[in-house]
Amino acid sequence: MTEAECAFLDRGDGHQVAYVRHSGASPGVVFLHGLKSDMEGGKALALEAHCRARGQAFLRLDTFGHGRSSGTFEEGTIGRWRADVTAALDHLTEGPQVIVGSSMGGWLMLLALLDRPEKAVAGLGLAAAPDFTEDLLEPGLSADQRAELKRDGLVHLPNCYGADPYPIALKLIEEGRDHLLLRGPLPITQPLRLIHGMKDADVPWRTALRIMEQVSGDDVECLFAKNGEHRLSEPADLKRLCHLLDTLLDHVAPHAPGEDSEG
Numbered sequence: 534m535t536e537a538e539c540a541f542l543d544r545g546d547g548h549q550v551a552y553v554r555h556s557g558a559s560p561g562v563v564f565l566h567g568l569k570s571d572m573e574g575g576k577a578l579a580l581e582a583h584c585r586a587r588g589q590a591f592l593r594l595d596t597f598g599h600g601r602s603s604g605t606f607e608e609g610t611i612g613r614w615r616a617d618v619t620a621a622l623d624h625l626t627e628g629p630q631v632i633v634g635s636s637m638g639g640w641l642m643l644l645a646l647l648d649r650p651e652k653a654v655a656g657l658g659l660a661a662a663p664d665f666t667e668d669l670l671e672p673g674l675s676a677d678q679r680a681e682l683k684r685d686g687l688v689h690l691p692n693c694y695g696a697d698p699y700p701i702a703l704k705l706i707e708e709g710r711d712h713l714l715l716r717g718p719l720p721i722t723q724p725l726r727l728i729h730g731m732k733d734a735d736v737p738w739r740t741a742l743r744i745m746e747q748v749s750g751d752d753v754e755c756l757f758a759k760n761g762e763h764r765l766s767e768p769a770d771l772k773r774l775c776h777l778l779d780t781l782l783d784h785v786a787p788h789a790p791g792e793d794s795e796g
Contacts, residue, residue: 551601552594560629561590567640571600577765583775610708629654655724666709722750730761
């Protein structure tokens with residue numbers, strides 16, 4: 534990515550959200566990255582290339598403390614990242630959008646469907662991880678890690694992908710409780726598609742079933758990849774993703790707000 538392609542959204546509090554976008558047909562596509570990832574990942578770039586090829590509007594962004602955006606990861610919270618997404622939808626997109634979220638981005642995708650239902654007309658989740666702070670992160674801590682977190686307000690967890698450890702702040706877990714989704718009915722009625730690998734070692738594939746069961750709308754489908762892992766970034770995974778996005782775009786385009794719906 535060149536400097537000319539990257540722009541910044543001023544959040545009004547001294548921080549900026551980095552993003553890349555290009556114009557095209559409606560509905561647009563917005564990609565939301567996962568925890569400690571960014572908009573330069575393989576899925577984001579594959580989707581961008583695919584949307585360019587079909588002439589679709591596209592936006593990818595780095596949330597607070599990720600990638601090129603300002604702030605430190607340790608200071609980030611679900612609420613802050615949620616607000617970044619709604620600000621991006623409000624200021625960087627026009628018309629209906631299909632929101633694609635990977636892992637933590639899948640949680641943010643579901644929140645966007647709730648926060649901006651008039652604009653976020655459909656969602657696509659890749660190993661979507663709503664409530665991971667409460668259901669996966671906090672319960673997975675050892676006694677020593679819990680003590681460190683309580684003492685220092687921060688614990689460094691191993692990164693199985695070989696990069697630097699994850700610095701997990703106590704406030705990420707505590708603040709995340711304000712945004713939990715899977716504790717009751719989920720009032721989402723937009724079309725929703727979920728892809729999950731059955732060899733996902735980070736987010737159980739049954740999470741997709743929990744989402745499907747609790748969403749109030751009927752237009753929800755889950756696709757399980759028997760050999761798929763958490764990242765879903767292999768060539769076959771990316772091909773599947775682009776194909777499913779095509780079908781979802783075609784599905785919602787005639788019914789997008791403000792567009793004709795001739796049969």
